[in-house]
Structure formats: structure tokens, C-alpha cells
Amino acid sequence: MGALAMPESEKRLIRWHLYIAYIAIAVGIFFGLLQALSRAKLLPPMPWYDYYQGLTFHGVLNALVWTTFNIVALLTVAVRASLGRPLYSLALGWTGFGLMTVGVAAAGYAILTRQANVLYTFYPPLMAHPAFYLGATLLIVGSWVSGANLILTYVAWRRENPGQRTPLMAFGSIVVFVLWYIATLGVAIEVLFLLLPWSLGLVKQTNPMLARTLFWYFGHPLVYFWLLPAYVVWYTMVPRLAGGKLYSDPMARLAFLMLLIFSTPIGVHHQYTDPAIGQEWKLLHAFGTFLVTIPSLLTAFNLMASLEYAGRQRGGRGWIDWIFRLPWDEPAFAGATLSMIAFVFGGISGIVNASYNVNLVVHNTSWVPGHLHLTVGTAVTLTFMAMATWLVPYLTGRALWSRKVALANMYLWFIGVLIFAVGMMRGGLEGEPRRTNLGFSPYLLPEWMPFLIMAAVGGALMFIAGVLFLLNMAMTLWFSRQPARVEVPMAEALHTAADAPIAFERWRVWLAVAAVLIVISYTPVLTQVLQTSPFSAYGFLPSNPAPIR
Amino acid sequence: MVKDPFERTAIFGAGLLMTAFFVAIVIGAFGLGIRVPTCVTDIPPFDQPAVVEVAPGQYVVNVVAQMWLFNPREIRIPAGSTVTFNLTSKDVQHGFKILNTNVNMMAVPGVVNRAQARFDQPGEYLIVCHEYCGLGHHAMSAKVIVEPRTAEGPSLPTPRAMASALACWAR
Numbered sequence: 001m002g003a004l005a006m007p008e009s010e011k012r013l014i015r016w017h018l019y020i021a022y023i024a025i026a027v028g029i030f031f032g033l034l035q036a037l038s039r040a041k042l043l044p045p046m047p048w049y050d051y052y053q054g055l056t057f058h059g060v061l062n063a064l065v066w067t068t069f070n071i072v073a074l075l076t077v078a079v080r081a082s083l084g085r086p087l088y089s090l091a092l093g094w095t096g097f098g099l100m101t102v103g104v105a106a107a108g109y110a111i112l113t114r115q116a117n118v119l120y121t122f123y124p125p126l127m128a129h130p131a132f133y134l135g136a137t138l139l140i141v142g143s144w145v146s147g148a149n150l151i152l153t154y155v156a157w158r159r160e161n162p163g164q165r166t167p168l169m170a171f172g173s174i175v176v177f178v179l180w181y182i183a184t185l186g187v188a189i190e191v192l193f194l195l196l197p198w199s200l201g202l203v204k205q206t207n208p209m210l211a212r213t214l215f216w217y218f219g220h221p222l223v224y225f226w227l228l229p230a231y232v233v234w235y236t237m238v239p240r241l242a243g244g245k246l247y248s249d250p251m252a253r254l255a256f257l258m259l260l261i262f263s264t265p266i267g268v269h270h271q272y273t274d275p276a277i278g279q280e281w282k283l284l285h286a287f288g289t290f291l292v293t294i295p296s297l298l299t300a301f302n303l304m305a306s307l308e309y310a311g312r313q314r315g316g317r318g319w320i321d322w323i324f325r326l327p328w329d330e331p332a333f334a335g336a337t338l339s340m341i342a343f344v345f346g347g348i349s350g351i352v353n354a355s356y357n358v359n360l361v362v363h364n365t366s367w368v369p370g371h372l373h374l375t376v377g378t379a380v381t382l383t384f385m386a387m388a389t390w391l392v393p394y395l396t397g398r399a400l401w402s403r404k405v406a407l408a409n410m411y412l413w414f415i416g417v418l419i420f421a422v423g424m425m426r427g428g429l430e431g432e433p434r435r436t437n438l439g440f441s442p443y444l445l446p447e448w449m450p451f452l453i454m455a456a457v458g459g460a461l462m463f464i465a466g467v468l469f470l471l472n473m474a475m476t477l478w479f480s481r482q483p484a485r486v487e488v489p490m491a492e493a494l495h496t497a498a499d500a501p502i503a504f505e506r507w508r509v510w511l512a513v514a515a516v517l518i519v520i521s522y523t524p525v526l527t528q529v530l531q532t533s534p535f536s537a538y539g540f541l542p543s544n545p546a547p548i549r
Numbered sequence: 550m551v552k553d554p555f556e557r558t559a560i561f562g563a564g565l566l567m568t569a570f571f572v573a574i575v576i577g578a579f580g581l582g583i584r585v586p587t588c589v590t591d592i593p594p595f596d597q598p599a600v601v602e603v604a605p606g607q608y609v610v611n612v613v614a615q616m617w618l619f620n621p622r623e624i625r626i627p628a629g630s631t632v633t634f635n636l637t638s639k640d641v642q643h644g645f646k647i648l649n650t651n652v653n654m655m656a657v658p659g660v661v662n663r664a665q666a667r668f669d670q671p672g673e674y675l676i677v678c679h680e681y682c683g684l685g686h687h688a689m690s691a692k693v694i695v696e697p698r699t700a701e702g703p704s705l706p707t708p709r710a711m712a713s714a715l716a717c718w719a720r
């Protein structure tokens with residue numbers, strides 16, 4: 001089993017991804033705390049603090065940098081460990097890392113110098129410094145290179161092992177990157193053909209509706225790019241951490257494939273309140289969104305069954321006793337399982353968002369950030385934190401500095417986000433707008449105050465939990481002297497891959513299906529947008545109502 | 550593939566649940582008439598944002614969003630009126646949400662958005678900009694002021710103003 005052990009050279013590559021991710025979230029949650037406080041009138045005006053600059057940092061560093069670097073790191077380990085073969089190319093891995101890091105530095109420079117206060121969705125005609133768009137491009141291109149490295153590793157494995165079922169861990173990881181290639185096409189076109197030439201002054205006017213539509217073609221599968229790595233962890237690692245087995249491997253594959261084909265042709269569910277797109281197409285995308293919730297419901301069933309199996313293996317009996325038998329004092333298990341619980345609420349609130357006319361109640365209110373902190377901000381983030389408790393020891397050979405601190409990190413974040421999300425979501429139902437420095441708003445309604453304070457309290461707890469996480473990782477990296485004996489947790493399945501239809505391995509077929517669905521759902525939408533929206537918008541700086549002509 | 554009865558129940562149950570939800574929103578949209586905004590292009594005259602009574606109890610309001618105000622800032626109408634809002638932006642993207650109604654739209658430069666609401670309860674309805682639009686975004690708001698109808702007697706009692714967008718028509 002020599003090939004299974006990861007050589008130091010590969011570990012170093014993964015470690016560097018984690019360093020960048022940890023720096024990103026350190027800055028990211030600092031601004032998160034300030035936002036939560038500022039919205040609740042708990043922050044005085046401070047000359048160095050610009051709410052929207054901070055919010056741009058918050059969105060970019062947390063939702064794009066922390067996630068992407070973690071995903072590349074974790075899935076590289078997953079692919080490599082489950083295939084039991086070296087990476088296709090170390091050089092390719094470093095190239096991907098280098099491009100992503102230069103991209104983050106370029107975008108970071110633009111944001112830091114207040115030349116890109118455009119938030120992480122960068123809707124035109126608000127205009128940022130070209131370095132911001134260039135940085136975003138490099139981040140994406142770098143992730144393409146790193147993804148290619150994993151896919152080439154898989155292709156090499158496939159050649160060496162013809163006819164074998166792909167291990168589920170690798171299967172899910174490959175789906176993540178295939179989905180990412182499909183998704184990033186939209187934003188790559190938006191940035192390269194619309195925004196970059198326009199911010200460089202090569203063209204003066206742009207088309208905001210087209211840009212929005214391309215952005216959300218990317219934006220919805222983006223959320224699955226965040227979520228599916230957590231699914232990989234939940235399906236293939238958590239049952240092992242719980243001391244049991246995955247209930248059904250074929251059903252997990254079915255879920256991954258459904259997510260692959262249904263998560264792109266539905267992006268217009270972010271544009272229910274937009275002009276220029278007809279109701280019939282909005283409703284079609286709503287229908288597609290409901291289809292894509294089915295694999296998540298299947299995931300809920302499969303994971304619950306796996307946890308129940310583990311609980312019974314540990315001597316649990318009856319309806320609830322098995323729950324208490326699970327290793328709730330193991331940080332990796334506890335963190336990942338709390339993430340799943342948060343995702344139950346995240347998923348339910350997501351169905352509300354997706355529900356066409358019901359979306360009118362919540363669109364762009366603080367309900368939405370309430371929802372997204374349960375999903376990417378916890379289901380994904382807390383899963384990454386939980387996995388770091390074995391991954392960092394695995395990569396460094398040093399035991400985790402403190403298990404107690406890790407446990408406090410997991411439970412505190414979970415409690416924090418529940419309070420935060422209830423505050424944000426209730427406030428949203430009362431009409432609080434999102435992306436708004438409400439504490440400094442002349443129209444702030446008194447009935448919003450309890451919910452704003454609640455969000456500030458929950459946010460502060462999350463921030464403390466985040467600091468505990470960073471402390472634990474820093475101490476493990478720098479001060480832990482105990483050697484670690486850690487393996488990548490790989491779960492077996494109760495219903496094994498042997499039952500999965502062989503068609504599940506026909507990647508070309510699934511890609512073709514995905515392409516057909518995208519063409520069906522996006523041709524009419526893009527046609528309408530191009531027919532009705534002109535390329536007539538001059539750029540604007542966020543600080544100045546006069547156009548840049 | 551699905552030999553396990555629990556797996557089969559989960560798959561069909563999930564499908565059934567989402568079908569039921571979808572049917573519910575379709576009934577909401579077509580039965581109750583709660584519609585999302587739709588595509589309308591270049592309706593003049595946005596050079597003159599105004600509240601116009603087009604028929605008794607029927608108003609059309611042309612709203613222009615700009616950094617960082619709405620024009621008009623106050624929309625006065627009598628209780629029981631049905632108001633159509635045509636919305637566009639002069640500069641960057643903005644949002645337009647009227648609290649306690651179902652009116653929720655994006656204002657995008659170059660295109661016009663449209664939604665309709667009936668206002669039965671007298672009072673002030675806050676309109677907030679809910680899309681980030683630059684430095685003064687958090688100060689951007691407007692109001693619908695619904696005045697009690699005095700001469701004609703009491704208006705129809707409806708608990709909430711209902712919004713519905715009109716059908717999509719191309720230029």
C-alpha cells in the first residue's frame with residue numbers, strides 16, 4: 001500500500017492551500033463581525049471602516065477564497081486517497097495554486113485600495129479597477145488547472161483499472177469539478193467579454209441585464225460547487241467517523257449525478273424579480289429548482305440512515321437512543337454532523353427562496369444572508385473546520401493542539417449561527433434590506449431592532465468560534481510536538497457500489513444531458529435578454545452618481 | 550437498482566413532496582394571481598416620473614431609481630387604489646421593495662420592470678432600495694402614502710395589499 005501514503009511533496013502543496021484559506025477566513029469573519037455590529041447600531045463611525053469595502057472583502061474572502069482553496073485541498077486528498085495513486089502532476093498542482101493566489105492578491109489589492117467596492121457579485125454598471133476582474137479571472141483559471149490535475153489523475157486511474165467502479169469519494173469529487181467547468185463558463189464570458197474590456201476603457205458601455213444573467217448562470221451551480229464537497233465528506237467520511245457505514249452507495253451516486261445535470265439550468269431563480277425575462281421562463285427555472293432539491297432530500301435520507309446504522313452499531317436501540325450513542329465528543333464527527341443539521345434549515349429556507357412568487361416576500365431582504373450562513377456559511381464552512389481537525393494533523397504529522405478547543409469551536413459556531421440566522425431571517429420577513437448598513441440608515445424601523453441585535457449576538461458567537469478555530473490551527477502548526485497518527489477516514493457502504501447501474505460511469509452521456517438541459521433552459525432566456533436590453537450603460541464609481549464617459 | 554424498500558420510499562417520497570410544492574406555487578400564481586415581475590420594455594415617459602390616474606381608482610406610477618433616491622419620493626393615493634409601478638434606473642442597479650406588499654423588483658438600467666399592487670389599508674408603506682448601489686445605498690428609500698377614502702365611504706377590507714405583475718409584452 002505504498003502508493004496510498006501521501007508523500008511530503010504533495011502534502012506541502014495541500015498545506016499551502018490551507019494557509020491561504022485560513023488567512024482569508026480570518027479577515028473575512030472580522031468584517032462579518034463588524035457588519036453584524038454596524039447593522040445593529042453597535043458600532044460608532046470609524047474613519048478606517050467602510051461598510052461596503054468590508055462587505056466586498058467578506059463575500060470575496062469567505063465565499064470565494066476560503067471555499068475554493070479548501071475545496072481544492074480536501075478533494076485532492078480525497079481523490080488521491082480513494083484512488084490510491086499519486087497525483088497526475090505536482091507541477092500542475094502548483095501552477096493552479098500560483099494562479100489562484102496571484103488572482104487573490106490582485107483582487108485584494110483593488111479592494112484594499114477602495115477601488116473595488118462592488119461586492120462579490122460585482123454587478124455592472126458599478127465599475128471596479130481592472131485588477132479586480134483580472135484577479136477573479138486568475139482565481140477561476142487557477143481552479144481550472146487544479147481541477148484538471150484531479151481529472152487527469154482519475155483518467156490515469158481509469159486506464160490502470162478498466163471496468164472497476166470509481167470509488168464514491170473520487171466519484172463525488174469528479175462531479176464537483178465537472179460541474180465547476182460547466183458553471184464557470186458563464187462568469188468567464190461575463191468577465192472576459194463584458195467587464196474587463198469595459199473597465200479597461202476599451203468599450204464605454206455595457207449590458208447590465210446580460211451580465212446579471214451570465215452571472216447567475218454561474219451563481220447557482222457555484223453554490224453546489226461549495227456544497228458538494230461537503231456532501232463528499234458527509235457520504236464518504238462521516239459514516240466512518242461515526243463508527244458505521246454509508247447506507248446506500250448507489251443512491252449517493254444517483255444524488256451526485258442529479259445534482260450535476262440539474263444544478264445549472266435553473267439560475268434564473270435568482271432573477272425572479274428581474275425585468276427582461278418572461279414569467280414563463282422564470283416558472284420553468286422554478287420547476288428545475290424543485291427537481292434539484294430531490295437529490296438533497298435523498299441525501300438527507302441516506303445520511304440519516306447511515307447515522308442510525310452507526311448509532312445501532314454502537315449499541316443504540318429504540319427510536320432515539322441511537323442518537324446519543326454517536327461520538328458527539330469527537331470534533332470531526334460533531335462538526336460535520338452539526339453542519340448537516342444546519343443544512344436542514346438551510347435547505348428548507350432555500351425551498352422558500354426557490355418558490356417563485358413566495359420569493360417576493362424574501363428577495364434581497366436579510367432573510368437571504370440568514371439562509372446563506374446556514375448553507376455556505378455553516379454547512380460548508382463548519383464541515384471544512386471539522387475536517388481540518390484530522391486533515392491538518394494528517395498533513396503536518398503533528399497531533400491536534402486541543403480537542404477541547406476544537407469541540408468548543410464546533411458547538412459555539414453552531415449555536416451562534418442558529419441565533420444569527422433567526423435574527424436575520426425574521427428581520428428579513430419584516431422587510432430589512434440586505435447589503436445595507438442599516439445602523440446608519442435614516443429609515444431604520446424600530447421593529448427591526450430586536451432582530452438586528454439577535455443577529456449581532458449570534459454573529460459575535462460565530463466570530464469567537466472562528467477565532468478558536470484559527471487559534472487551534474495555528475497552535476497545531478507551530479507548537480504541537482506530539483506526532484499524529486491519522487488516516488483519511490474512508491467509509492464502507494452497506495449497499496455497495498456493485499448495485500449501481502454501469503450507466504452511472506458514462507460521463508459523456510451525463511455531460512450531454514447537462515448540455516441539452518442548459519440549451520433548453522437558457523436559449524429563450526438569453527434571447528429575451530438580448531432582444532430587450534441594450535448595451536447602453538456607462539460605468540459608475542460607487543462613490544459618484546456621474547457616469548464615466 | 551433500487552431493491553431496498555426504504556430507498557424506494559425515499560426516492561418517490563422526495564419526488565412527490567416537490568411535485569406538491571410546485572403545484573402549490575402554480576396555484577398561487579394562476580389561481581390567486583400572485584405573479585413575479587415580468588419583461589416590459591421602454592415604456593415612455595420615464596423622463597417625467599409621475600403618479601397618473603388612468604381610470605377611477607387605477608394609478609400608474611413611473612419610478613426612476615438613481616444614486617441614491619427614488620423619483621418620485623412620495624406616492625400619494627387614496628385607499629382602495631390599484632397601482633401599477635413601472636420601474637427603471639438612471640444609473641446603476643437598484644432594488645425596490647414596498648414593505649407589507651408583494652411588490653419586490655430589481656431596477657436595471659436600460660430596461661423597465663413592472664408590478665402591480667392594490668392598497669386598501671390607509672397608512673405609510675416604506676419603499677427600500679435593497680440592492681447595493683454605492684456609497685449612499687442605505688439612505689435610499691421612498692414612501693407610498695395611502696390616504697383614507699373619505700367621500701366615497703369605506704373601501705373594501707382586504708388584509709394585505711396584493712401585488713401581481715401584468716403579462717409579458719415585447720416592444
Ligand code: HEM
Pocket residue numbers: 028029030031032033035036039055058059062063066067119120121369372373376377378381433434435436437458459460462463464466
Ligand atoms: C463570524 C462569522 C460571520 C459573521 C458575523 C457574518 C456576518 C454577515 C452579515 C451581517 C452579513 C450581511 C451583510 C449585509 O447584507 O448587509 C453577511 C453577508 C454575507 N456573508 Fe457572512 N458572516 C460570517 C461568516 C461568513 C462565512 C463563513 C461565509 C461563507 C463562507 C459568509 C458569507 C457571506 C456572504 C456570501 C454574504 C453576502 C455578501 C453580499 O451580500 O455581498 N459569512 N455576513
Ligand SMILES: [Cu+2]
Pocket residue numbers: 219220223267269270
Ligand atoms: Cu441558486
Ligand SMILES: [Cu+2]
Pocket residue numbers: 643644678679680681682683686687689
Ligand atoms: Cu441601493
